[in-house]
Amino acid sequence: MKDLIVVGAGPAGSTAALFAARAGLDVTFLDKAKFPRHKSCGGALSYKVLDMLGPKAEKAINCIGRRLVVYSPSLRSCEYMSDHDLHFIIRKEWDHMMALDAADAGAEFREETMVTDVTPKDEQVIVDVRDGESLSAKYVVIADGTGLRSYKKKLGFTQPYDYMARTVCAETPMDDALIDELTGTVRGLHIFFGVVPRGYGWVFPKRNSINVGIGFSNKYKPDKNQFEIFADFVASLKGLKMLPEDYDPTQGIPAAIPFRKPFEPIGIGRVLLAGDAGGFVSPVTGEGISYGMRSAKIAVQTIIDEMEGTLDSDLVSAYKARWMDDFGRDMVGSGLSLADLVYKSIRRMELVVKMMIADEPTRDTVAKMILGDISYKEAKKRTLRRGLIAGLKSLRV
Ligand SMILES: Cc1cc2nc3c(=O)[nH]c(=O)nc-3n(C[C@H](O)[C@H](O)[C@H](O)COP(=O)(O)OP(=O)(O)OC[C@H]3O[C@@H](n4cnc5c(N)ncnc54)[C@H](O)[C@@H]3O)c2cc1C
Known part of the structure:
Protein backbone atom coordinates (compact mmCIF):
# COMPACT_ATOMS: atom_id res chain seq x y z
CA MET A 1 0.00 0.00 0.00
CA LYS A 2 1.23 3.48 -0.94
CA ASP A 3 1.27 6.41 1.48
CA LEU A 4 -0.39 8.66 -1.09
CA ILE A 5 -2.00 8.42 -4.52
CA VAL A 6 -2.56 11.65 -6.43
CA VAL A 7 -5.17 11.64 -9.20
CA GLY A 8 -4.11 14.03 -11.97
CA ALA A 9 -0.73 15.42 -13.02
CA GLY A 10 -1.62 19.05 -13.74
CA PRO A 11 0.09 21.76 -11.67
CA ALA A 12 -1.87 20.78 -8.54
CA GLY A 13 -1.24 17.03 -8.87
CA SER A 14 2.43 17.39 -9.75
CA THR A 15 2.95 19.81 -6.85
CA ALA A 16 1.31 17.34 -4.44
CA ALA A 17 3.54 14.56 -5.80
CA LEU A 18 6.69 16.72 -5.65
CA PHE A 19 6.22 17.81 -2.04
CA ALA A 20 5.12 14.35 -0.90
CA ALA A 21 8.19 12.75 -2.52
CA ARG A 22 10.50 15.38 -1.06
CA ALA A 23 9.04 14.64 2.39
CA GLY A 24 9.86 10.94 1.92
CA LEU A 25 6.33 9.64 1.28
CA ASP A 26 5.79 6.64 -0.98
CA VAL A 27 3.68 8.43 -3.61
CA THR A 28 2.22 7.59 -7.01
CA PHE A 29 0.58 10.17 -9.27
CA LEU A 30 -1.63 9.10 -12.13
CA ASP A 31 -2.89 10.86 -15.21
CA LYS A 32 -5.20 9.62 -17.93
CA ALA A 33 -3.23 11.56 -20.56
CA LYS A 34 0.07 10.85 -22.25
CA PHE A 35 2.39 13.80 -21.67
CA PRO A 36 3.03 16.32 -23.12
CA ARG A 37 -0.73 16.90 -23.24
CA HIS A 38 -2.81 19.94 -24.15
CA LYS A 39 -4.42 22.02 -21.39
CA SER A 40 -6.56 25.00 -22.27
CA CYS A 41 -5.06 27.93 -20.35
CA GLY A 42 -3.75 31.48 -20.75
CA GLY A 43 -0.46 30.45 -19.20
CA ALA A 44 0.14 33.50 -16.99
CA LEU A 45 2.04 32.21 -13.98
CA SER A 46 2.06 34.06 -10.67
CA TYR A 47 5.53 34.94 -9.37
CA LYS A 48 4.29 33.86 -5.95
CA VAL A 49 4.79 30.17 -6.76
CA LEU A 50 8.19 30.41 -8.45
CA ASP A 51 9.88 29.11 -5.30
CA MET A 52 7.69 25.99 -5.46
CA LEU A 53 8.96 24.94 -8.88
CA GLY A 54 11.42 22.17 -9.55
CA PRO A 55 14.39 22.89 -11.86
CA LYS A 56 12.80 21.59 -15.07
CA ALA A 57 9.59 23.61 -14.64
CA GLU A 58 11.60 26.72 -13.81
CA LYS A 59 13.65 26.29 -16.96
CA ALA A 60 10.50 25.74 -19.04
CA ILE A 61 9.15 29.25 -18.38
CA ASN A 62 8.47 30.53 -21.88
CA CYS A 63 9.06 34.26 -21.41
CA ILE A 64 9.14 37.19 -19.03
CA GLY A 65 7.01 40.32 -19.42
CA ARG A 66 6.35 43.58 -17.61
CA ARG A 67 3.33 45.14 -19.24
CA LEU A 68 -0.34 45.15 -18.24
CA VAL A 69 -2.84 46.79 -20.59
CA VAL A 70 -6.45 46.89 -19.46
CA TYR A 71 -9.16 47.69 -22.05
CA SER A 72 -12.72 48.83 -21.32
CA PRO A 73 -15.80 47.45 -23.11
CA SER A 74 -15.61 50.45 -25.50
CA LEU A 75 -11.86 49.74 -25.98
CA ARG A 76 -10.48 52.65 -23.96
CA SER A 77 -7.11 51.41 -22.74
CA CYS A 78 -4.90 51.94 -19.74
CA GLU A 79 -1.29 50.78 -19.49
CA TYR A 80 0.71 49.86 -16.41
CA MET A 81 4.33 48.70 -16.11
CA SER A 82 4.90 46.16 -13.39
CA ASP A 83 7.83 46.69 -11.03
CA HIS A 84 8.50 42.93 -11.13
CA ASP A 85 8.71 40.27 -13.83
CA LEU A 86 5.56 38.62 -15.19
CA HIS A 87 5.99 34.96 -16.15
CA PHE A 88 4.38 33.10 -19.00
CA ILE A 89 4.28 29.40 -19.76
CA ILE A 90 2.96 27.14 -22.47
CA ARG A 91 1.00 24.56 -20.55
CA LYS A 92 1.70 21.64 -22.86
CA GLU A 93 5.44 21.95 -22.28
CA TRP A 94 5.42 23.26 -18.72
CA ASP A 95 3.01 20.72 -17.20
CA HIS A 96 5.20 17.95 -18.60
CA MET A 97 8.25 19.44 -16.86
CA MET A 98 6.28 19.82 -13.60
CA ALA A 99 5.48 16.10 -13.71
CA LEU A 100 9.09 15.18 -14.52
CA ASP A 101 10.33 17.26 -11.56
CA ALA A 102 8.02 15.29 -9.26
CA ALA A 103 9.22 12.01 -10.80
CA ASP A 104 12.86 13.12 -10.36
CA ALA A 105 12.10 13.78 -6.68
CA GLY A 106 11.03 10.13 -6.32
CA ALA A 107 7.28 10.08 -7.06
CA GLU A 108 6.06 7.24 -9.30
CA PHE A 109 4.49 8.83 -12.40
CA ARG A 110 1.94 6.76 -14.29
CA GLU A 111 0.66 8.31 -17.51
CA GLU A 112 -2.22 6.95 -19.59
CA THR A 113 -3.77 5.65 -16.39
CA MET A 114 -7.36 6.74 -16.06
CA VAL A 115 -8.86 6.55 -12.60
CA THR A 116 -12.40 5.15 -12.65
CA ASP A 117 -13.21 4.86 -8.96
CA VAL A 118 -12.02 6.06 -5.56
CA THR A 119 -13.39 4.16 -2.56
CA PRO A 120 -12.51 4.83 1.08
CA LYS A 121 -12.28 1.53 2.99
CA ASP A 122 -11.33 1.35 6.67
CA GLU A 123 -7.79 2.77 7.04
CA GLN A 124 -7.11 2.95 3.30
CA VAL A 125 -8.47 4.26 0.01
CA ILE A 126 -8.87 2.02 -3.05
CA VAL A 127 -8.17 3.59 -6.43
CA ASP A 128 -9.43 1.66 -9.46
CA VAL A 129 -7.95 2.38 -12.86
CA ARG A 130 -9.34 1.69 -16.31
CA ASP A 131 -7.52 -1.55 -17.11
CA GLY A 132 -9.09 -3.21 -14.05
CA GLU A 133 -6.13 -2.73 -11.72
CA SER A 134 -6.85 -1.71 -8.10
CA LEU A 135 -4.31 0.35 -6.16
CA SER A 136 -4.46 1.33 -2.52
CA ALA A 137 -3.04 4.13 -0.40
CA LYS A 138 -3.39 5.55 3.07
CA TYR A 139 -4.46 8.88 1.54
CA VAL A 140 -5.65 10.23 -1.81
CA VAL A 141 -5.46 13.74 -3.22
CA ILE A 142 -7.84 14.24 -6.15
CA ALA A 143 -6.39 16.88 -8.48
CA ASP A 144 -8.12 15.83 -11.67
CA GLY A 145 -9.24 19.31 -12.73
CA THR A 146 -12.72 20.55 -13.53
CA GLY A 147 -15.54 18.11 -14.17
CA LEU A 148 -17.71 16.21 -11.74
CA ARG A 149 -16.58 12.70 -12.66
CA SER A 150 -18.72 9.84 -11.33
CA TYR A 151 -16.24 8.80 -8.61
CA LYS A 152 -16.31 12.34 -7.19
CA LYS A 153 -20.10 12.48 -7.34
CA LYS A 154 -20.31 9.14 -5.59
CA LEU A 155 -18.13 10.46 -2.75
CA GLY A 156 -20.51 13.41 -2.28
CA PHE A 157 -18.44 16.12 -3.96
CA THR A 158 -20.26 18.89 -5.83
CA GLN A 159 -19.47 21.56 -8.45
CA PRO A 160 -22.43 23.98 -8.47
CA TYR A 161 -23.28 25.24 -11.97
CA ASP A 162 -23.19 28.88 -10.79
CA TYR A 163 -19.62 28.45 -9.55
CA MET A 164 -18.36 27.66 -13.04
CA ALA A 165 -17.30 29.70 -16.06
CA ARG A 166 -17.13 28.88 -19.75
CA THR A 167 -14.03 29.67 -21.76
CA VAL A 168 -12.67 29.41 -25.29
CA CYS A 169 -8.93 29.73 -25.72
CA ALA A 170 -6.19 29.17 -28.30
CA GLU A 171 -2.41 28.94 -27.95
CA THR A 172 -1.03 29.66 -31.41
CA PRO A 173 2.59 29.45 -32.56
CA MET A 174 3.64 32.74 -34.16
CA ASP A 175 6.97 34.34 -35.10
CA ASP A 176 8.34 36.68 -32.46
CA ALA A 177 8.87 39.43 -35.05
CA LEU A 178 5.18 39.36 -35.95
CA ILE A 179 4.16 39.34 -32.26
CA ASP A 180 6.42 42.37 -31.68
CA GLU A 181 4.72 44.15 -34.58
CA LEU A 182 1.21 43.32 -33.34
CA THR A 183 1.52 43.81 -29.58
CA GLY A 184 4.85 45.58 -28.97
CA THR A 185 8.23 44.28 -27.89
CA VAL A 186 7.48 44.16 -24.15
CA ARG A 187 5.52 40.99 -23.33
CA GLY A 188 2.64 41.13 -20.89
CA LEU A 189 -1.06 40.81 -20.21
CA HIS A 190 -3.72 42.46 -22.37
CA ILE A 191 -7.07 42.21 -20.58
CA PHE A 192 -10.32 43.19 -22.29
CA PHE A 193 -13.01 43.77 -19.70
CA GLY A 194 -16.56 43.32 -20.87
CA VAL A 195 -15.98 41.83 -24.33
CA VAL A 196 -18.49 39.51 -22.78
CA PRO A 197 -20.77 40.32 -19.80
CA ARG A 198 -19.57 38.82 -16.51
CA GLY A 199 -16.21 38.01 -17.97
CA TYR A 200 -13.29 39.21 -20.02
CA GLY A 201 -11.11 38.46 -23.01
CA TRP A 202 -7.35 38.33 -23.11
CA VAL A 203 -4.30 38.37 -25.35
CA PHE A 204 -1.07 37.05 -23.82
CA PRO A 205 1.80 37.46 -26.29
CA LYS A 206 4.65 35.08 -25.43
CA ARG A 207 7.87 33.90 -27.06
CA ASN A 208 6.93 32.48 -30.46
CA SER A 209 3.34 31.96 -29.36
CA ILE A 210 0.24 34.05 -28.77
CA ASN A 211 -2.58 33.10 -26.42
CA VAL A 212 -6.08 34.48 -27.01
CA GLY A 213 -9.22 33.66 -25.05
CA ILE A 214 -12.52 34.65 -23.51
CA GLY A 215 -14.18 33.51 -20.30
CA PHE A 216 -17.46 34.32 -18.58
CA SER A 217 -19.41 33.14 -15.58
CA ASN A 218 -22.23 30.64 -16.04
CA LYS A 219 -24.40 33.26 -14.35
CA TYR A 220 -24.45 35.05 -17.71
CA LYS A 221 -26.81 33.47 -20.22
CA PRO A 222 -25.58 34.74 -23.60
CA ASP A 223 -27.63 34.95 -26.80
CA LYS A 224 -24.59 33.68 -28.68
CA ASN A 225 -22.61 30.55 -27.92
CA GLN A 226 -19.06 30.83 -26.62
CA PHE A 227 -17.51 30.11 -30.03
CA GLU A 228 -19.40 33.03 -31.59
CA ILE A 229 -18.31 35.27 -28.70
CA PHE A 230 -14.70 34.16 -29.28
CA ALA A 231 -15.04 34.82 -33.04
CA ASP A 232 -16.39 38.34 -32.34
CA PHE A 233 -13.45 38.98 -30.01
CA VAL A 234 -10.97 37.77 -32.64
CA ALA A 235 -12.64 40.07 -35.21
CA SER A 236 -12.24 43.09 -32.90
CA LEU A 237 -8.58 42.16 -32.27
CA LYS A 238 -8.03 42.07 -36.03
CA GLY A 239 -9.66 45.52 -36.18
CA LEU A 240 -7.15 46.72 -33.56
CA LYS A 241 -4.33 45.10 -35.61
CA MET A 242 -3.44 42.91 -32.63
CA LEU A 243 -3.99 39.72 -34.62
CA PRO A 244 -3.10 39.01 -38.25
CA GLU A 245 -5.90 38.81 -40.80
CA ASP A 246 -5.28 35.09 -41.35
CA TYR A 247 -5.78 34.19 -37.66
CA ASP A 248 -8.42 31.44 -37.65
CA PRO A 249 -11.06 31.88 -34.88
CA THR A 250 -12.19 28.26 -35.18
CA GLN A 251 -8.99 27.11 -33.46
CA GLY A 252 -10.43 28.13 -30.06
CA ILE A 253 -10.90 25.21 -27.67
CA PRO A 254 -13.69 25.22 -25.06
CA ALA A 255 -13.07 24.45 -21.39
CA ALA A 256 -14.77 24.99 -18.06
CA ILE A 257 -13.17 26.64 -15.07
CA PRO A 258 -14.39 27.07 -11.49
CA PHE A 259 -14.76 30.84 -11.16
CA ARG A 260 -16.32 31.56 -7.83
CA LYS A 261 -15.17 29.80 -4.68
CA PRO A 262 -13.85 26.46 -3.41
CA PHE A 263 -16.39 23.64 -3.34
CA GLU A 264 -18.03 22.07 -0.29
CA PRO A 265 -17.12 19.52 0.92
CA ILE A 266 -13.42 19.87 0.15
CA GLY A 267 -12.54 16.41 1.40
CA ILE A 268 -14.05 13.22 2.78
CA GLY A 269 -12.19 11.11 5.33
CA ARG A 270 -8.75 10.42 3.83
CA VAL A 271 -9.53 11.99 0.44
CA LEU A 272 -8.78 15.68 -0.22
CA LEU A 273 -9.49 17.83 -3.29
CA ALA A 274 -6.83 20.18 -4.66
CA GLY A 275 -6.59 22.56 -7.63
CA ASP A 276 -9.57 22.98 -9.98
CA ALA A 277 -11.09 19.79 -8.55
CA GLY A 278 -11.63 21.79 -5.35
CA GLY A 279 -12.56 25.07 -7.07
CA PHE A 280 -9.32 26.84 -6.09
CA VAL A 281 -9.48 29.64 -8.66
CA SER A 282 -9.60 33.41 -8.17
CA PRO A 283 -13.14 34.74 -8.66
CA VAL A 284 -11.63 38.04 -9.86
CA THR A 285 -9.07 36.95 -12.47
CA GLY A 286 -9.65 33.23 -13.06
CA GLU A 287 -6.05 32.59 -12.01
CA GLY A 288 -5.90 28.99 -10.86
CA ILE A 289 -2.37 27.64 -11.32
CA SER A 290 -0.94 29.24 -8.19
CA TYR A 291 -4.00 28.54 -6.02
CA GLY A 292 -4.02 24.95 -7.26
CA MET A 293 -0.35 24.53 -6.37
CA ARG A 294 -0.77 26.14 -2.96
CA SER A 295 -3.83 24.00 -2.13
CA ALA A 296 -1.91 20.87 -3.17
CA LYS A 297 1.11 21.71 -1.03
CA ILE A 298 -1.15 22.42 1.96
CA ALA A 299 -3.06 19.15 1.38
CA VAL A 300 0.19 17.15 1.46
CA GLN A 301 1.50 18.92 4.57
CA THR A 302 -1.82 18.29 6.36
CA ILE A 303 -1.66 14.59 5.44
CA ILE A 304 1.94 14.38 6.72
CA ASP A 305 0.90 16.03 9.99
CA GLU A 306 -1.97 13.57 10.40
CA MET A 307 0.40 10.64 9.73
CA GLU A 308 2.67 12.01 12.44
CA GLY A 309 -0.27 12.47 14.81
CA THR A 310 0.21 16.21 15.24
CA LEU A 311 -3.22 17.41 14.02
CA ASP A 312 -5.62 18.61 16.66
CA SER A 313 -8.69 18.17 14.41
CA ASP A 314 -9.76 15.78 11.66
CA LEU A 315 -7.88 15.87 8.34
CA VAL A 316 -10.55 17.66 6.29
CA SER A 317 -11.20 20.38 8.90
CA ALA A 318 -7.45 20.95 9.33
CA TYR A 319 -6.98 21.20 5.55
CA LYS A 320 -9.80 23.71 5.22
CA ALA A 321 -8.57 25.81 8.14
CA ARG A 322 -5.09 25.96 6.61
CA TRP A 323 -6.00 27.02 3.07
CA MET A 324 -8.51 29.48 4.49
CA ASP A 325 -5.66 31.01 6.53
CA ASP A 326 -3.25 30.98 3.59
CA PHE A 327 -5.41 32.47 0.81
CA GLY A 328 -9.05 31.40 1.28
CA ARG A 329 -10.29 34.18 3.52
CA ASP A 330 -9.08 36.80 1.06
CA MET A 331 -10.32 34.85 -1.98
CA VAL A 332 -13.75 33.99 -0.63
CA GLY A 333 -14.29 37.05 1.56
CA SER A 334 -13.00 40.07 -0.36
CA GLY A 335 -12.34 38.48 -3.78
CA LEU A 336 -15.86 37.29 -4.29
CA SER A 337 -17.50 40.61 -3.40
CA LEU A 338 -14.94 42.48 -5.52
CA ALA A 339 -15.71 40.21 -8.49
CA ASP A 340 -19.44 40.77 -8.05
CA LEU A 341 -18.80 44.52 -7.93
CA VAL A 342 -16.57 44.72 -11.03
CA TYR A 343 -18.38 42.20 -13.27
C1 LIG B 1 -9.11 29.08 -20.83
C2 LIG B 1 -8.42 29.09 -19.49
C3 LIG B 1 -7.44 30.02 -19.24
C4 LIG B 1 -6.77 30.02 -18.01
N1 LIG B 1 -5.75 30.90 -17.83
C5 LIG B 1 -5.05 30.87 -16.66
C6 LIG B 1 -3.90 31.68 -16.50
O1 LIG B 1 -3.46 32.40 -17.39
N2 LIG B 1 -3.24 31.63 -15.30
C7 LIG B 1 -3.68 30.82 -14.28
O2 LIG B 1 -3.06 30.83 -13.21
N3 LIG B 1 -4.74 30.02 -14.44
C8 LIG B 1 -5.43 29.99 -15.61
N4 LIG B 1 -6.48 29.14 -15.79
C9 LIG B 1 -6.82 28.20 -14.72
C10 LIG B 1 -5.83 27.02 -14.73
O3 LIG B 1 -5.71 26.49 -16.03
C11 LIG B 1 -6.30 25.92 -13.78
O4 LIG B 1 -6.68 26.51 -12.56
C12 LIG B 1 -5.20 24.91 -13.55
O5 LIG B 1 -4.90 24.21 -14.73
C13 LIG B 1 -5.63 23.92 -12.47
O6 LIG B 1 -4.66 22.90 -12.37
P1 LIG B 1 -5.07 21.45 -11.88
O7 LIG B 1 -3.81 20.70 -11.70
O8 LIG B 1 -6.01 21.54 -10.74
O9 LIG B 1 -5.96 20.82 -13.05
P2 LIG B 1 -5.57 20.48 -14.56
O10 LIG B 1 -4.49 21.35 -15.03
O11 LIG B 1 -6.86 20.48 -15.29
O12 LIG B 1 -5.02 18.99 -14.50
C14 LIG B 1 -5.88 17.92 -14.19
C15 LIG B 1 -5.24 16.63 -14.72
O13 LIG B 1 -6.05 15.52 -14.29
C16 LIG B 1 -6.10 14.57 -15.33
N5 LIG B 1 -7.30 13.74 -15.13
C17 LIG B 1 -8.58 14.11 -15.25
N6 LIG B 1 -9.39 13.08 -14.99
C18 LIG B 1 -8.59 12.02 -14.70
C19 LIG B 1 -8.85 10.66 -14.35
N7 LIG B 1 -10.08 10.18 -14.25
N8 LIG B 1 -7.80 9.86 -14.13
C20 LIG B 1 -6.51 10.33 -14.22
N9 LIG B 1 -6.22 11.60 -14.56
C21 LIG B 1 -7.26 12.44 -14.78
C22 LIG B 1 -6.13 15.41 -16.60
O14 LIG B 1 -5.69 14.67 -17.71
C23 LIG B 1 -5.20 16.56 -16.23
O15 LIG B 1 -3.88 16.33 -16.67
C24 LIG B 1 -7.16 29.10 -17.01
C25 LIG B 1 -8.16 28.16 -17.27
C26 LIG B 1 -8.78 28.14 -18.49
C27 LIG B 1 -9.83 27.09 -18.78
Missing part, protein backbone atom coordinates in the same frame (compact mmCIF):
# COMPACT_ATOMS: atom_id res chain seq x y z
CA LYS A 344 -21.86 43.36 -12.30
CA SER A 345 -22.50 45.15 -15.60
CA ILE A 346 -20.76 46.35 -18.74
CA ARG A 347 -21.21 49.93 -17.47
CA ARG A 348 -19.41 49.04 -14.26
CA MET A 349 -16.48 47.55 -16.21
CA GLU A 350 -16.31 50.70 -18.37
CA LEU A 351 -16.25 52.84 -15.22
CA VAL A 352 -13.44 50.82 -13.63
CA VAL A 353 -11.18 51.37 -16.67
CA LYS A 354 -12.14 55.06 -16.91
CA MET A 355 -11.23 55.45 -13.22
CA MET A 356 -7.90 53.73 -13.91
CA ILE A 357 -7.20 56.14 -16.78
CA ALA A 358 -8.21 59.24 -14.81
CA ASP A 359 -6.69 58.46 -11.44
CA GLU A 360 -3.18 57.12 -10.87
CA PRO A 361 -3.77 55.68 -7.38
CA THR A 362 -6.78 53.73 -8.73
CA ARG A 363 -4.69 52.52 -11.68
CA ASP A 364 -2.02 51.30 -9.26
CA THR A 365 -4.55 49.55 -7.04
CA VAL A 366 -6.38 47.70 -9.82
CA ALA A 367 -3.15 46.76 -11.62
CA LYS A 368 -1.49 45.53 -8.44
CA MET A 369 -4.59 43.51 -7.61
CA ILE A 370 -4.63 41.85 -11.05
CA LEU A 371 -0.91 41.07 -10.75
CA GLY A 372 -1.35 39.67 -7.23
CA ASP A 373 0.83 42.33 -5.55
CA ILE A 374 -1.86 43.30 -3.03
CA SER A 375 -4.64 41.28 -1.44
CA TYR A 376 -8.26 41.60 -2.55
CA LYS A 377 -9.03 43.01 0.90
CA GLU A 378 -6.46 45.76 0.45
CA ALA A 379 -7.64 46.44 -3.13
CA LYS A 380 -11.23 46.77 -1.96
CA LYS A 381 -10.25 49.11 0.86
CA ARG A 382 -8.14 51.33 -1.41
CA THR A 383 -10.76 51.42 -4.19
CA LEU A 384 -13.56 52.38 -1.84
CA ARG A 385 -11.38 55.05 -0.21
CA ARG A 386 -10.49 56.55 -3.60
CA GLY A 387 -13.85 55.82 -5.28
CA LEU A 388 -15.46 59.25 -5.09
CA ILE A 389 -12.42 61.20 -6.33
CA ALA A 390 -11.65 58.67 -9.06
CA GLY A 391 -15.31 58.59 -10.08
CA LEU A 392 -15.42 62.38 -10.44
CA LYS A 393 -12.11 62.45 -12.35
CA SER A 394 -13.41 59.71 -14.67
CA LEU A 395 -16.16 62.09 -15.91
CA ARG A 396 -13.44 63.90 -17.88
CA VAL A 397 -12.30 60.73 -19.69
